[in-house]
Amino acid sequence: MRTESKLGLALLLTPLLLWLALLIFIPQVDVFLVSLRERIGVGQYQTSLANYLTFFNEPLYLWTFLRTAMMSIVATLITLLIAFPVSYYIAKMIKGRMQSALFLLCLVPFWVSELVRTFGWMILLRETGVFSNILQFVGLASGPVEMLYNDGAIMVGLVYTSMLFMVVPLVTTLESLPDEVVEAGYDLGGNGLSVLREIIVPHAMPGIVSGCIVVFMLSLGNYLTPTMLGGKESLWFTELIYSQFIVRFNWELGAAFGFLLLMLSSVIVWGMLKLTGQSLEKTMG
Amino acid sequence: MTPDLECTHLTKRFGDTAAVDSVSFSVPPGSFFSILGPSGCGKTTIMRMIAGFLEPSEGDIQIKGKSVLSVAPNKRPVNMVFQHLALFPMMNIADNIGYGLRRAGLPKTEIDQKVGEALERIGLPGIGLRKVDELSGGQKQRVAIARCMVLEPDVLLLDEPLGALDLKLREHMKIELKSLQSAFDTTFVYITHDQSEALVMSDNIAVMNNGRFEQMGSARELYYRPDTAFVAGFVGDTNRWRGRISKKDGQNIELQTESGMMLRGATHGRPLALGEQADMFVRPEAIRIAHSKDDLAVFDNQISGQVTSLLFNGAASRVLVRGEGLQDEIEVNLPQSGEFASLNKGSDVHIGWSSDQGNCFAAGTV
Structure with missing residues (x-):
């Protein structure tokens, strides 16, 4: 019986372990090893930290790196601010069929590929696009207005792409908050603000943190949205990685960038957990 | 003295249906x-x-004599103990109890002192730093009450707070709630579907059905002198027969049931006429069981028959008796004094009760 159950466990774990090893662990280790190589001649390499030094010595790389982190944090916060009331409304204010219908509406955009959705935004925002035409028609603008290719457009795109990943964990945690706990908050003398601060937000904390982690990681690693809505000059870190690998064919530097991005997201997620006093088990479990 | 709580013609309609239909009552202080x-x-x-x-x-x-209709829930001098208690799981016990005081803007030292006193009062001193889920069901109950009582409300509302507890603890909490009420000397308004909770704890009980109060009175009044058939059926256990009134003599009537039983009961002042359909209610504990007919000479209802079932339940044991040549089974309390220990299914017994114990009501839909 014991050996049988051990065999069963091993068989069940095999796909997971294979997946983790082949798709995550081995590639990351390889990326790390590649990042430590320095090309000194045709087909000749030596181990060094030269790629990392290049990164720290080139202000543009460093600037892009920090800018990507900051923009992702801001995008995460904006997503949270928009998603929280939406989730509260879906989870607590309405019941029954309307609830599932609204939840489904949040999901609907994700039936279309991210590429198509981003093109949708381009149609709205470009110089000859819908918004520009409306503004001219109403008389608020005298000529065509270009709303694409700036940080605002990137932000809109990032928030839009991430919304669902914030709404789902928030709705789940808020739904588990019994109505009578909120009512008790009011009954004992609380007002809207204090009930929100002392009862609703602390209860929703695991959902807030897990939503923020997912949205932050998605924004940080997003390539499509910043490139399409921000244009060539959008200075997104994933673009740097892409161009090192594909355009410059400098795999060593690209690998170093990739590894730095992994470090960055790990540090920020760790910091976020520490700051909110949550643990990974609590937020993901 | 002004009542602590007074409701007059209180009505609540949801669409066309009236969930509460013109209910009036007042609750004296304490x-x-x-x-x-x-x-x-x-x-x-x-x-x-x-x-x-x-x-x-x-x-x-x-x-306390002032209309609160235009007062928001967080400003009303009433507090509520919720059905599932609704303690705040994100706070420890002291913060739970101190929540209302913090909202009222009291200084921290005063809050700490009041929370300490409240914990003392409910017999759980020193648990302030524990988490909510570390407490037992009964302890949570007491904390939920303390959380309201520190605010010194004029009226404390309790919404079936014992429903989630197991039977033994529920029995214990009934007594404890009653003593907490007199300790805090506050008006309690308690709602429940469990008659024994209401009977044990209350000074006054209103029996409610379909949005209306059927009867309001002390536990004894409801039990011995129900005003309506619903109250007679809902408060306490009871035998119930429907039949035609075949004889009427002042308060005393005779009821002929469809299966042919002849029962004597009393109208207790209700207007019932000869020939009308009526329901008669007799409590199992009002019926005497005996081995010999002679023991029942004082009763004007006497039936002889066999035991068809023994429903053993300790002190609340019952037997079902079927009268000779009759179909109906009559539920009778079984005294646990030993003389009926040998009773078995099929044993011959005699039962009897006085007509005064048979409450008759005009046959309704209830």
């Missing part, structure tokens, strides 16, 4: 008032209107 009714009778709606979570369609709610 008393324990219960609203007893089956689920869906509108008792929770009354509670939520008093707490301020629902607005009445008509009528007025006065607390």
Whole structure:
């Protein structure tokens, strides 16, 4: 019986372990090893930290790196601010069929590929696009207005792409908050603000943190949205990685960038957990 | 003396249906008032209107003589113990109890002192730093009450707070709630569907059905002198027969049931006429069981028959008796004094009760 159950466990774990090893662990280790190589001649390499030094010595790389982190944090916060009331409304204010219908509406955009959705935004925002035409028609603008290719457009795109990943964990945690706990908050003398601060937000904390982690990681690693809505000059870190690998064919530097991005997201997620006093088990479990 | 809580013609309509239909009552200071009714009778709606979570369609709610209709729930001098207690799981016990005081803007030292006193009062000193889920069901119950009582409300509302507890603890908490009420000397309004909770704890009970109060009175009044057939059926256990009134002599009537039983009962002042259909209610504990007919000479209802079932339940054991040549089974309390220990299925027994114990009502739909 014991050996049988051990065999069963091993068989069940095999796909997971294979997946983790082949798709995550081995590639990351390889990326790390590649990042430590320095090309000194045709087909000749030596181990060094030269790629990392290049990164720290080139202000543009460093600037892009920090800018990507900051923009992702801001995008995460904006997503949270928009998603929280939406989730509260879906989870607590309405019941029954309307609830599932609204939840489904949040999901609907994700039936279309991210590429198509981003093109949708381009149609709205470009110089000859819908918004520009409306503004001219109403008389608020005298000529065509270009709303694409700036940080605002990137932000809109990032928030839009991430919304669902914030709404789902928030709705789940808020739904588990019994109505009578909120009512008790009011009954004992609380007002809207204090009930929100002392009862609703602390209860929703695991959902807030897990939503923020997912949205932050998605924004940080997003390539499509910043490139399409921000244009060539959008200075997104994933673009740097892409161009090192594909355009410059400098795999060593690209690998170093990739590894730095992994470090960055790990540090920020760790910091976020520490700051909110949550643990990974609590937020993901 | 102004009553602590007074509701006049309180009505709440949801669409066309009236969940609460013109209910009036008043609760004197320091008393324990219960609203007893089956689920869906509108008792929770009354509670939520008093707490301020629902607005009445008509009528007025006065607390200590002042109408509170235009007062928001967080400003009303009433607090509520919720069905599932609704303790705040994100706070420790002291923060739970101190929540209302913090909202009222009291200084921290005063809050700490009051929380300490409250914990002392409920017999759980020193648990302030524990988490909510570390407490047992009964302890949570007491914390939920303390959380309200530190605010010194004029009226404390309790919405079936014992429902989630197991039987043994429920029995214990009944007594404890009653003693907490006299310790805090506050008016309690308690709603429940459990008659024994209401009977044990209350000074006054209102029995509610279909949005209306059927009867209001002390536990004894409801038990011995129900005003309506619903109250007779809902409060306590009872045998119930329907039949035609075949004889009437002042308060005393004879009822001929469809299966042919002849029963004697009393109208207790209700207008019932000869030939009318009526329901008679007789409590199992009002029926005497005996081995010999002679022991029952004082009773004007006497039936001889066989035991068809023994329902053993300790002190609340019953037997079902079927009369000679009859179909109906009569539920009778079985005294546990030993003389009926040998009773078995099929044993011959004699039962009897006085006509005064047979409450008759005009046959209704209930």
